[in-house]
Amino acid sequence: MKASQLAKILSGELAGEDIEISGIKGYDEAEKEHITFVADPSLLSAPTDAGALILPKGVQPVEGKTCIFVSNPLEAAVKVATLFYREDWGTGVSDKAVVYPNVKLGKNVVIREFAVVESGVCLEDGVVVLPFAYVGRNSVVGEGTILFPGAVVYPNTVVGKRCRIHAGAVVGADGFGYYEKNGKRVKIPQIGRVVIGNDVEIGANTCIDRATFGKTVIGEGTKIDNLVQIGHNCKIGRDCAFAGQVGISGSVKVGDRVLMGGQVGIADHISIGSDVKIAAKAGVMSDIKDGEAVIGAPAMPAARWKRIQAVINRLPEIYKLLKELKKRVGDVGSN
Amino acid sequence: MKASQLAKILSGELAGEDIEISGIKGYDEAEKEHITFVADPSLLSAPTDAGALILPKGVQPVEGKTCIFVSNPLEAAVKVATLFYREDWGTGVSDKAVVYPNVKLGKNVVIREFAVVESGVCLEDGVVVLPFAYVGRNSVVGEGTILFPGAVVYPNTVVGKRCRIHAGAVVGADGFGYYEKNGKRVKIPQIGRVVIGNDVEIGANTCIDRATFGKTVIGEGTKIDNLVQIGHNCKIGRDCAFAGQVGISGSVKVGDRVLMGGQVGIADHISIGSDVKIAAKAGVMSDIKDGEAVIGAPAMPAARWKRIQAVINRLPEIYKLLKELKKRVGDVGSN
Amino acid sequence: MKASQLAKILSGELAGEDIEISGIKGYDEAEKEHITFVADPSLLSAPTDAGALILPKGVQPVEGKTCIFVSNPLEAAVKVATLFYREDWGTGVSDKAVVYPNVKLGKNVVIREFAVVESGVCLEDGVVVLPFAYVGRNSVVGEGTILFPGAVVYPNTVVGKRCRIHAGAVVGADGFGYYEKNGKRVKIPQIGRVVIGNDVEIGANTCIDRATFGKTVIGEGTKIDNLVQIGHNCKIGRDCAFAGQVGISGSVKVGDRVLMGGQVGIADHISIGSDVKIAAKAGVMSDIKDGEAVIGAPAMPAARWKRIQAVINRLPEIYKLLKELKKRVGDVGSN
Known part of the structure; x- marks a missing residue:
C-alpha cells in the first residue's frame, strides 16, 4: 500500500516520498518497508530503520523518512494494524472435532481439530473454537466469539458476542464453597452458572467460577487480563479493566x-x-464508593x-527524634 | 417433587400450599416453580419470585409462599441441590480417547474423547477423565475421582478417592530447583512425585509441583481453590482450605x-x-504454632x-503531634 | 550399579560395603537399595533407611551405611539422578496428531496424540510436543525443547533450544492493551510476538504475552516458575530466576x-x-539499579x-511513649 493511500485513510498529512508500505512494526523492529508510530516525540532521539513514521501533528518531519501527521498516532497505528494484520485461525468444522447432536451452529462457525462441543450447545454465527x-x-457462545486453545467453558454458561477467551481460561468451574x-x-x-456480556476479553489461564446458586456475571465490555481469579456469585459491571493476577473473592x-x-485482592461480599x-x-x-481511588x-x-x-x-528518623526528645524531657517510660 | 415430600426429607415443618417444586435456585433467580433458601432472615426484606422458601426455625411464615422450616437452611439447601442436580459427564470409554496397553481400569470408568491415559496407569472404579x-x-487415580477438561497429571502421581481436579490444574510438574x-x-x-489424599479438591489452573526427591503430599479432605501454587516437597495436612492464588514455596x-x-504467600522451608x-x-x-491467627x-x-x-x-497526626512537642521542647535534632 | 562405580563417577571416596544401588531417593523415602544425599550433616541426627549416603568431605562415616564423600553432595546427587532417571515421553509422530503441510520437522521429533502443529512451523531436532x-x-521451536501437555504457543513465536515449557503454559497470548x-x-x-532464548524453563500455567508491536523477549538461561505473568513488550535478560506467581506488567x-x-509485582515501563x-x-x-536488593x-x-x-x-510502644511525653510537656495538640 502506498503511503499516500494510508495518509488518506488516516485523514493525515503526508510529507516525504510516497513509498510502498508492507506493514506496521515496533519502532525498534521496523525496517525500510515498514511504517511505525511515535506517540511521544522524545522517542525520535533514538534511530529507527522504519521507512515511514506516523507522527503527532505539529512535530517536525524527520529527514529521509516518509511522515504521516495525525492527531492521535496510537489510534492511527491501530487502524493501520487492522489493515495489514488479519488473524487467521482456519475455517469450517473439522472432522477431527467432536460436535454432539443437538448442537445449534450458526453460519461460518469454525471448530478446529480436537475441540469438543457438548450436547445442547448453541454457537452463534462466526464463533471460532480452537483445538x-x-x-x-x-452453553451459548455469542456471535463472533473466539475460544483459544484449551479454553474451557463449563456447562450452562452464557458467553456474549465478540468475546475473546484466551488459552487455558476456565469459565464456570465450581465456586469454592463448603460448610464445616x-x-x-x-x-x-455449585449449581449456578456464569453469564458473560458482549465484547468481554478474558486473559490466558484466568478463572471465573460458576455461582453456587444463581449466576456470576461479567458485564459488557469488561477486559480481564491473564491469571485473574473471579469467585462465585460475583457481579462485575461494564467496561471494567482488571490487570494480571487480580483476585476477587x-x-x-x-x-x-x-x-x-x-x-489486587478483594475480600468476599465487598461492594x-x-x-x-x-x-x-x-x-x-x-x-468503596463511586469514583474513589484506593491503594x-x-x-x-x-x-x-x-x-x-x-x-x-x-520512621527511623522520627523514632530517633522521639528518643532525643525523651532524653531532654527526662525518663518518662520504659521504652 | 411435592413440597411436603421435601419437608419430610429435610425433617422440616411445612407451612403453606403443598406446591410442586422443580428445582432450587438463588434468591434473585428463583421463579414460581422453584424453592430457594434464606440463611439470614434480613434477606426477606427484598422480594423473591420463588414459590417456596427454606427458612430457619422460628422465623415467621412469608405470606403467599410455601415455607419449610429447618434448623440449618444451608445444609438443607445442599440436600435439596443434591436431589435436583446431578452432574452428567458422559459414560464409557470413548474410542476417540487414547488408553495405552497395560492400563488397569476399574468398573464404570468414563474416559472421554481426546483424553490420554499412559502406560502403567491405574484408574479405579468410577473415575471420570474428561477431554x-x-x-x-x-499414576494411580482413586475411586470416583474426576479430572476435568485439560487437567494434567504428570507421571508417578497418586491421586486419592473422590477428588475433583478442575480444568487446567497441573499436578506433578517439575519443582523449581536449580543450583548455581x-x-x-x-x-x-525433579524425580520425586505428588501424593494426594482422598476427598481433595483442586481448583482450576492450580499447580502442585512434584518433589525433587521424595514426595509432595496433600492430606485427605484438603480443599484448594483456583490458581494456587504449591511448591515441591510440601507436606500439606488434612482438611485445610486454601483460597485463590495462594502461593506456597x-x-x-x-x-x-x-x-x-x-x-497468601509462604516462604520456603516454613513450618x-x-x-x-x-x-x-x-x-x-x-x-507458626498450632492455633495461631496471623495477618x-x-x-x-x-x-x-x-x-x-x-x-x-x-501516623500523619502522630507525626504532627511529635513536631509540636519538638517545638515546645526546643530544637533537639535536625529532623 | 555398584557403589564403587558411583564413587568413581563422582570422584568421591568410598567407605563401607560396596553394595548394589538401584536408584536415588529422598532422605525420608530411600530404602536399603537406594542412595540418598546429605548436604547438611545436621540432617544425620534423623534416621534413614537408605543403604548408601552421599556426604560432604570431612564428615564421619555413618555406621552400617555405605558412604561416598564428595566436595558438593547436591551436585553429586544431581549427577546420580541423571544416571538413574531418564524421562521417557514417547517416540515418533503419532497418526493421531495433526501436523499441517508446510511444517519442517527435524530428526527424532516426537509429536504425541492430539497435538496440533500449524502451517509454517519449524520443529528442530529432538523437539517433543506432548498431547x-x-x-x-x-512458530519455530529449537532443538531439544519439550512442550508439556496443554502448553500453547501462539503464532509467530520463537522458542530456543533445550527449553521446557510446562503444562498449561501460554506463550504469546494477546498483550493487555486498549485505549479509551x-x-x-x-x-x-496485538501483532507482535514472543522470542524465547535457549535453556529457558517456563512453569506450568505461566503466561508470557506477545508484544503489541515488536517483541517480548526472554533471555537465555532464564528460569520461570509456575503461574507467572509476563506482560507484553517485556525484555527479560539472561539467567534470571522468577519464583511462582510473579507478575511483570x-x-x-x-x-x-x-x-x-x-x-513479586513490577509496574509497567520499569527498568x-x-x-x-x-x-x-x-x-x-x-x-532499580544493578546489584541492588529490594523488599x-x-x-x-x-x-x-x-x-x-x-x-x-x-509502633504501639512508641505511640505510648509519645503520649507520655506529651503529658509531661503539656497539652500541645488535639491528638
Whole structure:
C-alpha cells in the first residue's frame, strides 16, 4: 500500500516520498518497508530503520523518512494494524472435532481439530473454537466469539458476542464453597452458572467460577487480563479493566468502569462502586464508593495512603527524634 | 417433587400450599416453580419470585409462599441441590480417547474423547477423565475421582478417592530447583512425585509441583481453590482450605485444618502448625504454632497486627503531634 | 550399579560395603537399595533407611551405611539422578496428531496424540510436543525443547533450544492493551510476538504475552516458575530466576541474573538492572539499579526496609511513649 493511500485513510498529512508500505512494526523492529508510530516525540532521539513514521501533528518531519501527521498516532497505528494484520485461525468444522447432536451452529462457525462441543450447545454465527477448547452442555457462545486453545467453558454458561477467551481460561468451574461439619469441609454443590456480556476479553489461564446458586456475571465490555481469579456469585459491571493476577473473592459486586491494577485482592461480599480505581497489589477489605481511588493493603483512599506512606518512609528518623526528645524531657517510660 | 415430600426429607415443618417444586435456585433467580433458601432472615426484606422458601426455625411464615422450616437452611439447601442436580459427564470409554496397553481400569470408568491415559496407569472404579485430561505413566487415580477438561497429571502421581481436579490444574510438574554454577542455573532433575489424599479438591489452573526427591503430599479432605501454587516437597495436612492464588514455596510443612485467605504467600522451608488461620495477602516468613491467627506481610499474630495498624492509620497526626512537642521542647535534632 | 562405580563417577571416596544401588531417593523415602544425599550433616541426627549416603568431605562415616564423600553432595546427587532417571515421553509422530503441510520437522521429533502443529512451523531436532500442546503458525521451536501437555504457543513465536515449557503454559497470548474512547476500551491489535532464548524453563500455567508491536523477549538461561505473568513488550535478560506467581506488567526491562521471590509485582515501563534481588511479595514502582536488593511494597533497598520495619514493629510502644511525653510537656495538640 502506498503511503499516500494510508495518509488518506488516516485523514493525515503526508510529507516525504510516497513509498510502498508492507506493514506496521515496533519502532525498534521496523525496517525500510515498514511504517511505525511515535506517540511521544522524545522517542525520535533514538534511530529507527522504519521507512515511514506516523507522527503527532505539529512535530517536525524527520529527514529521509516518509511522515504521516495525525492527531492521535496510537489510534492511527491501530487502524493501520487492522489493515495489514488479519488473524487467521482456519475455517469450517473439522472432522477431527467432536460436535454432539443437538448442537445449534450458526453460519461460518469454525471448530478446529480436537475441540469438543457438548450436547445442547448453541454457537452463534462466526464463533471460532480452537483445538482443545471445550464447550460444556447447554452453553451459548455469542456471535463472533473466539475460544483459544484449551479454553474451557463449563456447562450452562452464557458467553456474549465478540468475546475473546484466551488459552487455558476456565469459565464456570465450581465456586469454592463448603460448610464445616465436625471439622471437615462439606462441599456445597455449585449449581449456578456464569453469564458473560458482549465484547468481554478474558486473559490466558484466568478463572471465573460458576455461582453456587444463581449466576456470576461479567458485564459488557469488561477486559480481564491473564491469571485473574473471579469467585462465585460475583457481579462485575461494564467496561471494567482488571490487570494480571487480580483476585476477587466470592459474592463481590463491582460497578462500571472500575480499574484494578495487577495482583489486587478483594475480600468476599465487598461492594465496589463505579469509576473506582484500585492500585496494584491493594487489598480491599471494605466497600468503596463511586469514583474513589484506593491503594494499599488494607486499601484506603490514595491521598491518605500517600500521607501515611510519607511518614512511614521517615520512621527511623522520627523514632530517633522521639528518643532525643525523651532524653531532654527526662525518663518518662520504659521504652 | 411435592413440597411436603421435601419437608419430610429435610425433617422440616411445612407451612403453606403443598406446591410442586422443580428445582432450587438463588434468591434473585428463583421463579414460581422453584424453592430457594434464606440463611439470614434480613434477606426477606427484598422480594423473591420463588414459590417456596427454606427458612430457619422460628422465623415467621412469608405470606403467599410455601415455607419449610429447618434448623440449618444451608445444609438443607445442599440436600435439596443434591436431589435436583446431578452432574452428567458422559459414560464409557470413548474410542476417540487414547488408553495405552497395560492400563488397569476399574468398573464404570468414563474416559472421554481426546483424553490420554499412559502406560502403567491405574484408574479405579468410577473415575471420570474428561477431554484433554492427561494421566501420566504409572499414576494411580482413586475411586470416583474426576479430572476435568485439560487437567494434567504428570507421571508417578497418586491421586486419592473422590477428588475433583478442575480444568487446567497441573499436578506433578517439575519443582523449581536449580543450583548455581558460574552464574548459570543448573537444573536439579525433579524425580520425586505428588501424593494426594482422598476427598481433595483442586481448583482450576492450580499447580502442585512434584518433589525433587521424595514426595509432595496433600492430606485427605484438603480443599484448594483456583490458581494456587504449591511448591515441591510440601507436606500439606488434612482438611485445610486454601483460597485463590495462594502461593506456597518449596518444602513447607502445613498441619491440619489450616485456613489460608486469598493471595497468601509462604516462604520456603516454613513450618505451620494445625488449626492456623492466615489472613488474605499475608506473607509468612517464619514458623507458626498450632492455633495461631496471623495477618500482614511479614505475617504476625492478628492481635498485634491490629494494634500496629491502628497506629499506622494515625501516623500523619502522630507525626504532627511529635513536631509540636519538638517545638515546645526546643530544637533537639535536625529532623 | 555398584557403589564403587558411583564413587568413581563422582570422584568421591568410598567407605563401607560396596553394595548394589538401584536408584536415588529422598532422605525420608530411600530404602536399603537406594542412595540418598546429605548436604547438611545436621540432617544425620534423623534416621534413614537408605543403604548408601552421599556426604560432604570431612564428615564421619555413618555406621552400617555405605558412604561416598564428595566436595558438593547436591551436585553429586544431581549427577546420580541423571544416571538413574531418564524421562521417557514417547517416540515418533503419532497418526493421531495433526501436523499441517508446510511444517519442517527435524530428526527424532516426537509429536504425541492430539497435538496440533500449524502451517509454517519449524520443529528442530529432538523437539517433543506432548498431547494437547499447540504450536501456532510460523512458530519455530529449537532443538531439544519439550512442550508439556496443554502448553500453547501462539503464532509467530520463537522458542530456543533445550527449553521446557510446562503444562498449561501460554506463550504469546494477546498483550493487555486498549485505549479509551468514550468510556469504552478499544482493543489495540496485538501483532507482535514472543522470542524465547535457549535453556529457558517456563512453569506450568505461566503466561508470557506477545508484544503489541515488536517483541517480548526472554533471555537465555532464564528460569520461570509456575503461574507467572509476563506482560507484553517485556525484555527479560539472561539467567534470571522468577519464583511462582510473579507478575511483570507491560514494557518492563529486566537485566541479567535477576532473582524475584514469589508474588513479586513490577509496574509497567520499569527498568531493572542486572544482579538485582527482589524479595517475595515486593511491589516495584520505580527503577532499580544493578546489584541492588529490594523488599517491600512499595519496594525499597533491603537495609532501609529493615530499619523501617523495626520501627513499625514497635509502633504501639512508641505511640505510648509519645503520649507520655506529651503529658509531661503539656497539652500541645488535639491528638
